[in-house]
Amino acid sequence: xxxxxxxxxxxxxxxxxxxxxxxxxxxxxxxxxxxxxxxxxxxxxxxxxxxxxxxxxxxxxxxxxxxxxxxxxxxxxxxxxxxxxxxxxxxxxxxxxxxxxxxxxxxxxxxxxxxxxxxxxxxxxxxxxxxxxxxxxxxxxxxxxxxxxxxxxxxxxxxxxxxxxxxxxxxxxxxxxxxxxxxxxxxxxxxxxxxxxxxxxxxxxxxxxxxxxxxxxxxxxxxxxxxxxxxxxxxxxxxxxxxxxxxxxxxxxxxxxxxxxxxxxxxxxxxxxxxxxxxxxxxxxxxxxxxxxxxxxxxxxxxxxxxxxxxxxxxxxxxxxxxxxxxxxxxxxxxxxxxxxxxxxxxxxxxxxxxxxxxxxxxxxxxxxxxxxxxxxxxxxxxxxxxxxxxxxxxxxxxx
Amino acid sequence: xxxxxxxxxxxxxxxxxxxxxxxxxxxxxxxxxxxxxxxxxxxxxxxxxxxxxxxxxxxxxxxx
Numbered sequence: 523x524x525x526x527x528x529x530x531x532x533x534x535x536x537x538x539x540x541x542x543x544x545x546x547x548x549x550x551x552x553x554x555x556x557x558x559x560x561x562x563x564x565x566x567x568x569x570x571x572x573x574x575x576x577x578x579x580x581x582x583x584x585x586x587x588x589x590x591x592x593x594x595x596x597x598x599x600x601x602x603x604x605x606x607x608x609x610x611x612x613x614x615x616x617x618x619x620x621x622x623x624x625x626x627x628x629x630x631x632x633x634x635x636x637x638x639x640x641x642x643x644x645x646x647x648x649x650x651x652x653x654x655x656x657x658x659x660x661x662x663x664x665x666x667x668x669x670x671x672x673x674x675x676x677x678x679x680x681x682x683x684x685x686x687x688x689x690x691x692x693x694x695x696x697x698x699x700x701x702x703x704x705x706x707x708x709x710x711x712x713x714x715x716x717x718x719x720x721x722x723x724x725x726x727x728x729x730x731x732x733x734x735x736x737x738x739x740x741x742x743x744x745x746x747x748x749x750x751x752x753x754x755x756x757x758x759x760x761x762x763x764x765x766x767x768x769x770x771x772x773x774x775x776x777x778x779x780x781x782x783x784x785x786x787x788x789x790x791x792x793x794x795x796x797x798x799x800x801x802x803x804x805x806x807x808x809x810x811x812x813x814x815x816x817x818x819x820x821x822x823x824x825x826x827x828x829x830x831x832x833x834x835x836x837x838x839x840x841x842x843x844x845x846x847x848x849x850x851x852x853x854x855x856x857x858x859x860x861x862x863x864x865x866x867x868x869x870x871x872x873x874x875x876x877x878x879x880x881x882x883x884x885x886x887x888x889x890x891x892x893x894x895x896x897x898x899x900x901x902x903x904x905x906x907x908x909x910x911x912x913x914x915x916x917x918x919x920x921x922x
Numbered sequence: 923x924x925x926x927x928x929x930x931x932x933x934x935x936x937x938x939x940x941x942x943x944x945x946x947x948x949x950x951x952x953x954x955x956x957x958x959x960x961x962x963x964x965x966x967x968x969x970x971x972x973x974x975x976x977x978x979x980x981x982x983x984x985x986x
Contacts, residue, residue: 579977631950635936797940801975859974867977871933871952879940 533558537565538595538811538834539703544908548851551839560825566597566703568831569813571839575863577823578840581814581833582868587822588814588833589618590870595811595834595910596702599709607712609751612759615812615870622869625756628741629873632680632734638876645676645881649888657892657921661899664780664889665917669772672885676877677764681757682733683722690714695765699910719757723750734760760874767809768878770913771864772885774807775800777914778853779890780898785855790894793887799855800883805862806853808838809911812866837863838912896921923961924984925969927954931980938972938981945969954980 529540532550537543543550554561554573561571572578581588593616598605611617614626631637652671656662674692678685697711722735730736738753779786789799816831827833841862844850865872872878896919898904905916925945927938934952938945944965948954961969973981 627951630934630952634950634952635939635948636950801937858971861975861977861979863977865935865977868933871935875934876936876952 533561534563535565536561536563536569536571538571538909544906544912547838547908547912548842551836551842552851555839555843560823562825567602568828570825570827570831570833572823572833572836573839573843575840575843575846578836579863579867581822582835582863582866582870585618585869587817587820589817590616590622590812590814591618592616592815592832593812594702595813597832598698598702598712599705607709607716608755608758610749610755612755612762613752614756614873615759615763616755619869624743625752626869626873628738629756629760633874633877635876638880641676641679641877642880642884644679645672645884646888648672648675649885650892653888653892660922661918661920663917664776664896664919665769665773665914668889669769669776669885669913669917672772673768673878673881674765676881677761680734680764680877681760682726682731682735687718690718691761692765694718695762698762699766700907702909715758715761716754719754719761723753723757763872764874764877766911766913767872767874768881770809770907770911771804771807771878771882773914773917774809774912775803775882775886776889776919777898777904777917778803778807780896780917780919782853783895783897785853786890786895788855789886790890793890795855796883796887798857798860800879800886801860801862802853802855802857804864804879804882805841805847805857805860807912808841808862808864809913810864810866810872811836811838811910811912812870835866837866893921923963923966923969924959925956925961925973925981926984927956928980928982929953931978933978933980935977937975937977941972941975942968946972 529537551573559574563569592602592605594605614622652668656667674688675685694711694715697707701707726736726739735757741748812835814833816827816829818829820827842850865875899918899920902918904914907915932954936948938954939948945958946954947957
């Protein structure tokens with residue numbers, strides 16, 4: 523069972539769900555990088571936590587020793603078996619080549635730069651509608667009322683499912699990612715999500731549409747239709763990966779701007795800075811940590827990793843490595859050189875990165891256009907979620 | 923100035939394309955390519971930015 527005792531030794535007994543880590547992992551990573559750059563824990567299985575850019579990217583590229591068959595940061599169910607509820611997992615993210623290679627090629631065109639640009643009007647309209655709903659009230663929860671509402675609806679459109687289901691989708695995805703250490707809640711969320719997509723697939727078998735699900739049903743590989751379990755896994759992945767992640771990035775960006783009035787003013791005054799500023803916000807507040815499974819006993823960076831151990835791919839910590847980034851713990855909106863790995867590195871580079879960037883850009887542009895000046899609401903709590911995906915879940919702000 | 927992209931290293935982050943559309947294209951699969959033979963002098967700064975922002979270290983100067 524998961525232990526929840528507070529951590530006193532971050533090098534040998536870390537816990538990514540520890541409240542201190544969720545609230546402020548940055549100082550912990552800074553300490554680890556200089557004292558024990560690859561930390562270890564036996565909480566929830568044997569897990570390693572690299573904190574240096576060089577180590578994180580090297581492991582991401584070494585797919586021979588570090589498999590993606592289990593990518594959950596919090597093990598799902600006994601022995602992590604819940605992660606493989608489906609025969610093929612969630613390809614391509616939880617797969618290695620060759621399955622990874624061809625399933626990824628099926629998805630990428632749906633998230634190409636050009637395709638993503640076609641979703642801009644929908645995203646902009648959605649953001650404006652949300653802002654209209656609270657701009658006159660002087661305050662809102664920037665996470666609940668805004669950030670959380672955007673990616674889920676865009677992804678629903680791409681999948682071809684009803685955005686009326688947005689709240690259910692958000693609930694299931696949170697059950698799976700955020701509350702994964704609660705076995706019952708995780709498996710209930712996963713079951714509902716899979717049942718929903720099973721029924722949606724059955725519907726499209728009868729009446730195909732022009733959406734991603736329909737196309738997967740019509741796709742043939744080597745002359746045969748795709749296995750239903752693969753389609754289901756891909757559909758579930760797109761929803762799971764497309765909701766919490768970008769919502770967290772938008773929320774963290776708004777949190778930074780709410781707490782740093784100088785940056786807020788600067789971004790309003792210099793809208794051309796947005797692309798560079800956005801990359802910097804992605805660097806500083808990269809939401810996603812993914813896991814890898816060690817395929818056989820191997821020594822890496824002096825650490826005796828055993829077959830079956832997990833490595834938590836700490837892309838967020840890599841992005842704060844002072845060996846690679848000057849003033850790594852500062853947000854520098856005009857940072858010109860920024861090889862951040864918020865979307866990962868190597869063959870598993872986030873397939874939805876174009877979409878995420880577009881949603882983030884439009885969401886921030888529209889917010890700042892309508893609400894150019896805002897601050898945290900005094901006396902109200904900001905609540906962060908962490909583990910696989912870090913971002914604010916409650917973000918009360920005021921805009922007098 | 924000439925630049926090239928190592929197709930084995932490129933993973934489709936599209937940072938180069940975002941920074942310098944005059945110099946790079948990306949296909950439906952995210953694979954980036956250089957679309958100029960010679961980088962015009964006035965775009966050399968942008969080419970350097972693209973090189974310095976590629977998370978895969980996939981872009982390099984050819985010769986010097």
